Amino acid sequence: MMDPQEDSCVTRSGPLYGRDHERAEIAGLVAEARTGRGGAVSVVADPGSGRSALLDAVAADAPDFGVRRIGGAAPEAGVQGAGLHRLLVPLAGEVAALPAARRGVLEEVLAGAVPAAGELPLGAALLGLLASLARRRPQLWCVDDAHWLDATSVRALGFVARRLAEVPAALVFAADPQSRAGVALDGLPVLGLRPLTAEEAGRLVADLGCGPPGGGTADEIVDLAAGSPLALVELGRAAGARQPAAPCLPAPEGRLRTRCRRRLAGLSPAARTVVALALAGAPLPTGVLMAAAGGAGLARETLAAALDEAHTARLVATGSGHVSVPGRLLRTMLSAELPWAEQVSAHRALAALTGPGASRPRQALHRLAAAGGTWPEPVAELEAAAGAVRATGDPAEAAAILEQGADFTVQGPVRARWLVTAAADRLAAGDLRPVRGLLARAPSHGGSASTQGLRRLVQGEIELRDGVPALAGRHLVRAVDHFAAGRGETLARALMLAGEATCLAGDFNGYFALADRARRLRRDDDPPTLRLVFEHFAGMSATFRAHHEEANRALGRVVRLAGASGGPEPAIWASQAAYTLGDARRAYELAVSAAHGAGELGAHALVPAALVYQALSALMLDRHAAAEAAALEGLGLARSTGQRNLAVDHLSLLALLAALQGDRAAVSLRLEAAAHEVAARELGRPGAFNCWASACLDLVEDRPADALARFRHMAAGAGQTNLAIRGMAAPHFVEAAVRCGRRDEAASALRGFESWAASSAAPGRLALAHRCHGLLAESETSAEEHFREALRLHRDDDAALEMAKTELFYAHRLRRARRPRAARGLLRDALAIFQQYEAPPWAARAAAELRAAGDRAGPAVQPVERQLTAQQIRISGLVARGATNQEIAELLVLSSRTVEYHLRNVYSRLGVRSRTELAALFAEPVPRAGPATRGSGRAVSG
Structure with a gap:
C-alpha cells in the first residue's frame, strides 16, 4: 500500500521459515546499495515456493529504502508496456520532473503507448527515473511473477538491473524456472529456493494451529507438502474441517486444487485416460501404459500426443522408461478430482493385462478395484501380494499397495487391518510422518484383536522414536497384553520395545516389572x-x-x-x-x-x-574415528527418517566423544542441540549421557568439584538413577571424587564398577578399575602396582587414548613422590598420543606436568600413518568436494569456528595456503579412518 508521506510501497510481513540464507544474500545486496553500489538478483523457483513471502520480508528488512512492488499478471502478459504502466502510474509526478527526452519516453508509456524510439531510450529513461528517486532515498524495487510481465516491461527492467553499479538501488525479481523472463534477466545473479526442511515445515504448520511437529495431522501435512510453503499453508488451513477418516487434502477452492482442476479440465479425453492410468498404476512401464491404453479404447497413434499433453500439463512425469504422477500431494488431489468412474476404468484396463511388465502385486490391487472391493478372493490376493513384496525387502511398496487397497474396500475390519499394517510398513521403512495419519484413518472399532494389538505396537514404536518414551511404554505394554497368547515375533518386539522405552525414560522400576513379566511368560517350547x-x-x-x-x-x-x-x-x-x-x-x-x-x-x-x-x-574399543563416523551417520539417518529421539542419542554420544578429547566448542554445540528434546520428552538416557559428557569436560579443564556435582545430579535427577550410565561413568566419578578429597564416595563407586569389570573380564574395563585403584591407593607401592597393571591391560586392549590418560595420572603421582625421571618418560608418551588425537587440553596438561618434572614439552608429534587426524581428513575431504565451512559444520555437528580451527592446522601441517591447494591434495580418494585403520583410529573404553 502507498504511504503518502514517504511515497513508498510499505509491506507487512509475517514469519518466514527456512529462508535465512536467501534473506541474508539479498540483505547483502541491499547493504551495498545503501553505500551507493547498486545491484540486482533474480529469485528463480517454482510456484508455491514462497517467492512472494521472501519479497515481503526483503521489503520489511529495508525500512530506510523507498520500496516499489509490482507483479506480472497473466491476463496482461501480451499487453506490451502494461507492467511498466503499473509501475509508473504512482510515479507520474516524478516522471514530470525528468529532463524532456526521458520524460517524453515515459509519458508515452503512461499514455498507453509503446515508445516509438525503441527499447534503448526506454531503458535509459527508466534508469534515469530510478537514479532521480535514489538521490533522495535509496530504492528497492521488487518485481514478483516476472514471467507474467509483458516482453517490453521485463526487458526494460532487465536493462536497468544490469546498470546499477553507481546507483543506490537494488532490484529483486522473482520468476518461474525456464520462463521467458530468464532471457530478459540474463546476466543477473540467480538465487534458488530449496524446499523447506521437515523442521522448518513443522514450525510453519504449528503456527497455523495444526499442532506441534510429531502430531499426526502436522506430520501428515509436512509429508504431503514435500517442503512447498503454499502446500503447507493450504493443507494446514483445510485441516480443521477435515473428517478423521478422510485423506489430507487442500480445500477445493484453494490455489492448488483449483490449479489441478483446471489442468485436468483442459485435457483431451485421451490425455485424461493417460493420467487415470498413471494414477492407478503408480510408476508404469511405458509398454504397460501403451497396452492398457489400448485396452481402454485409446488408439495407438494418439497415445504419444496424449502423453505429451499430460506431461505438458505437469500431471504426469516420464523418465527411465516409466510414466507416473509425481508427488504424493498431486496423486491425492487427482484421486479427489478425477471422477471415480474414470479411475475404475483405468484399474479394469490394467487388471486385464497379462503380458510381461505387469506387476503381480499391482494386478491384485487392480482386480480389487474392478471388483468393487467386496469379494473375498481379491482381498486375500491383495494381502498375499503385499506380504510377498514385504518379504523382498520393500516395506514401503507393501504399504503403498495396502493404502491404495483400503480406498477400494468398504469392509471396516479389512480397511482397519490394511491401514494399520501399512502404518507398520511405513514405520519399518523409516517413513514416520504418514504413520499417525494412517492410524487416524483406520476405523478404531470393529477390528480384530491382532489389529488392535498391532495398532498399539505401532503407536508405541512411533512414540518411542519420535515422542515421549513414558507414553510409548504404556502403548507397548498394552500391545504385550494383546500378543501374550500368540507367543510369536510380535510379542518379542512388543516386549523389547517396551523395555527400551522404560530405559530411555529412565524408569528402571518399570523395566524390572517387565522383566518379571517376561520371566512368567517363558515356556520350554519358545x-x-x-x-x-x-x-x-x-x-x-x-x-x-x-x-x-x-x-x-x-x-x-x-x-x-x-x-x-x-x-x-x-x-x-x-x-x-x-x-x-x-x-x-x-x-x-x-x-x-x-x-x-x-x-x-x-x-x-x-x-x-x-x-x-x-x-x-x-x-x-578405543576407536574414536570409527565411533564418531557411526554416530554422525546415525544422526543423519535418524533425522532423515524422523526419529528424533534416536537423533538425540547420537548427539549425546557425539558430545561424549568430544568431551573425552576436551573439545569444549563441540561439546557445547552438541549438548545445546539436544537439550530441548531431552527436557521436553523427558529422555532419561541421553540426559544422563549429557551429564556425563559435561562432567568429563569439567575434569579435562581441572574443575573436579563441578564434575562431581554433575555426577550427583545424574544420580539424583528428576527421575530415577540411570543405573546403566552411572555404572559406565564410574571411573570418571572416581577421578572427580579423589581430586575433591571424597575418597569414601570414590571407593563406593569403584566397588560396583570393579564387580562389573571383573565379571566381564573386558581388558579395557579392568584397566580402568586398576587406574581407579591407583588413584585411591594410600601407599606408593600399591599405587605403582595398580597403574602398571592398568597400562598392561590398556596395551592388550590397544587403547591408546585411555592409556595416555593413565600414563598422565601415574606420572603425576611419580612426580609428587619425587621421581621426576620416571615421570618424564610416561609424560612424553602421553603427550605424543594427546597431540596425535588432537586433544589440546589433555596435551596442555601433559606438557605442564612435563615441565614440572624438569623437561620441556617438545614440538607436535606427527602420527606415524598420516600427517592429519581423522577429523582433519574428513574436513579436508569435504573441502575438496566444494563444501563451505558452514556446510561442513552442519554435517559434522561442529561450530564454524571449530572447522576454521581445524583448517588452520591442516594448512600449517601440509604447507598449503588455500582451499584450492588443499582440494588438489585430496583429489584422489583418501583412506578413511575407521574400522579398517584400527591402529590410528583409537578411542576410549566405556
Missing part, C-alpha cells in the same frame, strides 16, 4: 527369538541390580541365540548384550551386521538404532 528376548530381560535386569555372574550367563545365551534368531533386530539386541558383557569386538560385529541386514530388508528405521551400538562398541 522359538529362538522369544528365548533371546527372555534371556535379554533376565541378563539386563541382573546387570542393573549388580548381580553380574547371573547377568553374564543370561547375556551370553543372548549372544549365542543371535544366529538362530536371524534378522536385524535380534542382532541389535545381541549387540547390546555383548557390549554389556564387555565383548566390544563381538558387539561391533553384531551392530554392523544389523545395520547391513536392515538396509537389505528395506527396514531403514532400524539402521540408526544399530549405529548406536556400533558407535558405543567402537568407543569401547
